[in-house]
Amino acid sequence: MTFSAPTTEQLFVLKTITGIEELASFERFAEATPDLVEAIVEGVGEFAAGEFAPLYRIGDTVGARLIDGAVKMPEGFRDAYQHYVEAGWSALSAPADHGGQGLPFSLATVALDSLGAANMAFALCPILTVGAIEALHHHGSAEQQALYLPRLATGEWTGTMNLTEPQAGSDVGALRATATPRGDGTYAIKGQKIYISFGDHDMADNIIHLVLARTPDAPAGTKGISLFLVPKYRLDADGNPGEANGVKTVSIEHKMGINASPTCVLQFGEEGESIGELIGPEFGGMRAMFTMMNNARLNVGLQGVQIAEGATQKAMWFARERVQSARAGGGRDPVAIIEHPDVRRMLLRMKAGTEAIRALLYFASGYVDRANLGVDGARDMVDLLTPLAKTYGTDMGSEIASLGVQVHGGMGYVEETGAAQYYRDIRIAQIYEGTNGIQAADLVGRKLGMGGGDVVRSLIANVQADCGNHPALSALAGDCAEVTEYMVGASVDDRLAGSYPYCTMMAVMTSGWLMLKQQRAAEAMLDAGEGNADFLSAKLVTTRFYLDRMVPEASGLKAAAMAGAELLYALDAEALAG
Numbered sequence: 001m002t003f004s005a006p007t008t009e010q011l012f013v014l015k016t017i018t019g020i021e022e023l024a025s026f027e028r029f030a031e032a033t034p035d036l037v038e039a040i041v042e043g044v045g046e047f048a049a050g051e052f053a054p055l056y057r058i059g060d061t062v063g064a065r066l067i068d069g070a071v072k073m074p075e076g077f078r079d080a081y082q083h084y085v086e087a088g089w090s091a092l093s094a095p096a097d098h099g100g101q102g103l104p105f106s107l108a109t110v111a112l113d114s115l116g117a118a119n120m121a122f123a124l125c126p127i128l129t130v131g132a133i134e135a136l137h138h139h140g141s142a143e144q145q146a147l148y149l150p151r152l153a154t155g156e157w158t159g160t161m162n163l164t165e166p167q168a169g170s171d172v173g174a175l176r177a178t179a180t181p182r183g184d185g186t187y188a189i190k191g192q193k194i195y196i197s198f199g200d201h202d203m204a205d206n207i208i209h210l211v212l213a214r215t216p217d218a219p220a221g222t223k224g225i226s227l228f229l230v231p232k233y234r235l236d237a238d239g240n241p242g243e244a245n246g247v248k249t250v251s252i253e254h255k256m257g258i259n260a261s262p263t264c265v266l267q268f269g270e271e272g273e274s275i276g277e278l279i280g281p282e283f284g285g286m287r288a289m290f291t292m293m294n295n296a297r298l299n300v301g302l303q304g305v306q307i308a309e310g311a312t313q314k315a316m317w318f319a320r321e322r323v324q325s326a327r328a329g330g331g332r333d334p335v336a337i338i339e340h341p342d343v344r345r346m347l348l349r350m351k352a353g354t355e356a357i358r359a360l361l362y363f364a365s366g367y368v369d370r371a372n373l374g375v376d377g378a379r380d381m382v383d384l385l386t387p388l389a390k391t392y393g394t395d396m397g398s399e400i401a402s403l404g405v406q407v408h409g410g411m412g413y414v415e416e417t418g419a420a421q422y423y424r425d426i427r428i429a430q431i432y433e434g435t436n437g438i439q440a441a442d443l444v445g446r447k448l449g450m451g452g453g454d455v456v457r458s459l460i461a462n463v464q465a466d467c468g469n470h471p472a473l474s475a476l477a478g479d480c481a482e483v484t485e486y487m488v489g490a491s492v493d494d495r496l497a498g499s500y501p502y503c504t505m506m507a508v509m510t511s512g513w514l515m516l517k518q519q520r521a522a523e524a525m526l527d528a529g530e531g532n533a534d535f536l537s538a539k540l541v542t543t544r545f546y547l548d549r550m551v552p553e554a555s556g557l558k559a560a561a562m563a564g565a566e567l568l569y570a571l572d573a574e575a576l577a578g
Contacts, residue, residue: 001317003053005045005114006309008535009355011038016521017359017514018106018366026373029104037107044089044111051080053118056310059260060121060421064201066252071200071262077122081155081203089115090126090155095137099150105295105372106365112299113358116306120425121260123306125158125198127299131292132159132210135227139280139288144229147239148208158204161292162193162211162230162266170438172289173221177213177268179228179276189213189230189276190269192250195432199264200232200249206241207232210292211268211276212285225285228276230268246272257424293433294386295368300433301389302361304397307426308354311404314419315350318408319343337407346407350400352515352546355539357393359514360507364389380455384447385510387439391500392507394429394436401426440499443506444487448495453488456506460484463513472551473512479558480509486562497565501557508554512547519543 014020014037024032055076062074084090093108094100108130116123133152136145151157168174177191189211193199200207209230218224233241248271253263268274280288319338326332327339337343364385370378401423405412412419430436448456460481467473483502487495522539525531 001314003049003056003118003310003313005048005117007042007045007114008532009358010041010045010110010113012521012531012535012539013355013359013362013518014041014106014110016518018362020104020106020366023104023106023366023369023373028102028373029369031101032103032107040092040103040107041110041114043087045114047084047087047089048114048118051083052115052122055080055122055260056119056421057418059119060257060425061259063259064252064262066249066262069249071202071249071252071264073201073203073262074260077260078203080122081125084115084126085155088154090129091153093130094133094153095149098137098145099153100133104365104369106362106369109298109302109362109365112302113305113309113361116303117309119260120303120306120310121258123303124258124261125201125203126155127296128161128198129155129157129159130299131161131296132208134295135210135279135288135292136229138291139227139284140229144277144279147235148229151206152208156204157206157208158198158201159208159210160196160199161289161296162196162199162209163289164195165192166194170435172212172225172286175212175214175225177211179213179215179226179278181215182273182275185277187213187215187228187276187278188269189228189274191267193266193268195253196264196266197261197432199262199266200252201262205233209247209266210279210288212289213276215282218283222286224283225289226282227279227285227288229279230274230276234275244272246270246274256427257421258428294382297386297390297433297439298361298364298368300429301357301364301386301391301393303429304393304395304426305354305358305361307397307422307429308350308357308400311401311419311422312347312350312354314422315347315404315407318411318417318419319347343407346403348542348545349550350403350407352542352550353396353400355518355542356511356515356546356550357389357396359518360385360389360511361393363510363514377455380450381459383450384443384455384459387443387447387503388507388510390433391430391436391439391503392511394426395504397426398423398430436503437500440503441496443503444495444499445492448484448487453484456484457481459506459510463509467513467516470516470547472547472555473509473516476505476509476512476551476555479555480505483558483561490564493565497568498561498563501561505554505557505561508551512551515543515546519547 023029058074091100092103093105096102165175179187211228211230234245236242248267250265322337323334327335367378367381371382405419408419411417463477522536526536
């Protein structure tokens with residue numbers, strides 16, 4: 001199988017769902033003309049297919065290795081990364097005044113979609129750098145921005161987020177890393193961080209670590225956390241990497257998947273000082289952390305789209321090539337398995353599900369751009385869509401990767417076919433950047449209360465007003481409205497008990513609405529004789545499949561969302577575990 005980026009689909013969704021042409025009407029994004037957008041989408045698709053995709057298997061079979069205290073990437077990765085930097089793909093949405101191109105975030109989302117579909121583990125590196133850029137852009141000093149942003153924007157240097165410690169997973173407030181003033185405005189950072197993706201590698205000349213730590217006498221919990229910039233190599237007088245900065249790679253994790261993404265245990269300040277600079281005010285670490293994480297959560301949701309795309313392409317290829325059994329009622333000769341009804345069901349579910357979550361993520365990315373433009377209500381929409389996109393994007397990506405294994409049958413369980421790699425790679429995305437359970441809790445704990453519940457109600461009302469007589473989508477929107485009112489009045493325990501099914505209902509409702517929009521756009525283009533008729537005709541099939549077969553499933557979650565917490569605590573912890 002040869003990977004091919006879904007550029008026709010991406011351009012269609014950018015136009016019909018993201019509203020890229022509307023974004024280009026603003027002066028800030030005026031350069032995002034249709035010709036430039038098409039050239040970027042097609043260009044990064046070709047790059048992903050030519051440079052990232054050929055390294056997908058070696059990244060899994062060889063993986064990143066720790067050799068003599070340093071991480072060595074598999075053969076070909078450094079060259080491909082350097083080509084990525086030289087081509088300017090890293091700089092698409094980075095600030096123009098610091099070496100970036102200043103184009104819409106939604107356009108960078110498309111680039112990551114193609115790169116990650118070709119090689120999810122490799123594309124993790126740019127995602128993390130984007131988080132570092134966001135933190136410095138919003139919270140860094142002018143000097144820090146001038147010194148670090150240009151090289152982060154181009155990708156010449158990469159960035160990391162250092163949050164987790166052995167005793168502090170999702171409970172960030174339990175971290176113990178320390179930052180001691182050195183008397184010159186800098187700090188000596190000391191402590192251990194775990195699960196640091198691309199915490200060390202040999203693809204770039206420097207790695208800029210953003211580290212959460214506590215200053216002396218800091219308050220307990222999250223209130224006492226500050227954020228520090230700690231480069232792998234200290235900068236010399238000319239701003240170039242110089243001597244090592246006391247950051248030691250203790251080990252890398254042996255994981256279920258994404259083996260080409262080195263997940264490091266980093267030790268700061270034990271073998272020489274690790275000198276860091278405060279980013280933003282003291283005790284402002286949590287605010288800066290969420291600046292890093294909010295867009296990162298959308299990009300993790302996008303990883304569901306990436307894997308779904310890759311797994312679907314592989315399954316489609318195999319289903320066309322694998323000849324087995326006659327089709328029931330269709331003669332005695334064996335046929336390609338793509339002709340069998342249940343295989344068709346799986347393939348259509350994979351294709352429709354991929355398109356639905358792509359629409360959801362591209363929709364959210366468009367609101368990131370509108371929020372950056374200061375459009376009224378856009379920031380609230382980003383906040384609401386983020387847990388939906390992260391949770392449903394990665395849940396559906398995992399389901400689609402699992403279906404890809406099933407389409408391959410027994411061969412899917414054999415590593416040599418590569419089908420299992422997609423499933424192993426995507427499984428982490430439901431866990432990191434805030435587990436999906438935490439995302440659902442965030443939805444009912446923080447996002448539901450925005451505007452007294454009116455932000456959520458407004459989204460549901462928009463769907464209801466637009467879905468017309470579509471029975472399944474109309475019914476689901478009504479169910480979401482009913483569960484929303486239940487959630488607003490429920491106890492904390494009851495809200496949390498139903499948060500996950502409610503999150504899924506809201507995500508499917510929104511995705512179904514976006515699929516309906518695509519269906520209408522495809523019908524209009526076909527009627528007008530515009531566009532690629534084969535693509536548009538296929539779009540009508542996948543949108544119908546999602547709306548008629550997948551949307552109704554979410555209405556079945558209504559009872560679970562409103563069931564309350566009583567049953568969850570019917571057994572005490574000892575009895576439950578026993």
